[in-house]
Amino acid sequence: MTAIDEHGAYTILIVEDDTAVKSLIATTLKVQGYRGLEASTGTAALLEATTKNPDVIILDLGLPDADGIDLIREIRTWSRTPIIVVSARTDDADKVAALDAGADDYLTKPFSVEELLARLRVATRRLAAEGAADADGPVYENGSLRVDFAARTVTLNxxxxxxxxxxxxxxxxxxxxxxxxxxxxAILKEVWGNAFASDLPSLRVFMATLRKKIEPDPAHPDYIQTHVGIGYRMLRK
Structure with a gap:
């Protein structure tokens, strides 16, 4: 993660070839105190990402010289910078492809600036949490939930x-x-390995049992959010 600049703002790279949309996002970010960088092509985006090291990337998938999903894969070979996709592609298959490639979030056009800012706050909170975790050691704390990665123990309240x-x-x-x-x-491959990558029913069963153990009300989870047809997200409390 890059250091926050002298004005205390996170640096956000906007990758968008639609001038009106890019201007809207840039103006919104400036008003909110973020520092903005801009790129209209995949080539320019890679140059900005490698030389300016932004804290978050807001990425349109339909670029004139590259497909955004390929760009995500390229960035993920060397960076964990949060990537928020903003795209006119609304099919679940496109969302899954982008998230599988390494995107952190997906917002469809048209979108409200309030929703974009909310997604951006999630990304920057994650950056702050990762920075704190790096400083404090291998312990994760989120609300009343605590995971000690070294001891492999979990406590709640x-x-x-x-x-x-x-x-x-x-x-x-x-x-x-x-x-x-x-x-x-992504979860199946990471937890079970490629041999069980199609075993979605098992994932749902284990996720249900996990929720029963850590959620005060599993029917209305505080920690693990379901994205129907796509996957799961750990929420920051």
């Missing part, structure tokens, strides 16, 4: 929660990606 190995892997994966939507395929 200061009481130990006994998880199965799979439940712990799921929780640890979501915790390390707080604020980011993880697709079903």
């Amino acid at each position: 200061d009481e130990e929660v006994h998880l199965t190995p799979i439940e712990y892997k799921l929780l640890a994966l979501l915790a390390r990606n707080t604020g980011k939507v993880l697709t079903h395929n």
Whole structure:
């Protein structure tokens, strides 16, 4: 993560070839105190990303010289910078493809500036949390939930929660990606490996049992949010 600039603002790279949309986003960010960078092509976006090291990237998928999903894959080979997709593509398949490629969030056009700012706040909170975790050691804290990665222990309201190995892997994966939507395929491959990448029913069963152990009301979860047809996200409390 880059250091916050001298004005205390996060640096946001806007990758958008529609001048009106780019101007709207840039003006909104400036009013909110963010520092903005702009690019209209995939080539320019990579140059800005590698030389300016932005804190967050807002990315349109339909660029004149590149597909945004390919650009996400390229960035993910060397950076964990949060990427928020803003696209006119509304099909679930496009959303899943972008998230599987490494995007952190997906917002469809037309969108409200309030929603964009809300997604951006999630991304910057994740940056702040990761920075705090790096400083404090291998312990994750989120509301009343605490995960000690070194000891592989979980506590809720200061009481130990006994998880199965799979439940712990799921929780640890979501915790390390707080604020980011993880697709079903990404979770299955990470937790079970490629051999079980199609076993979605098992994922749903384990997610249900995990929620029963950490959620005060599993029917209305505080921590693990479901994105129907796409995956799951750990919310920051």
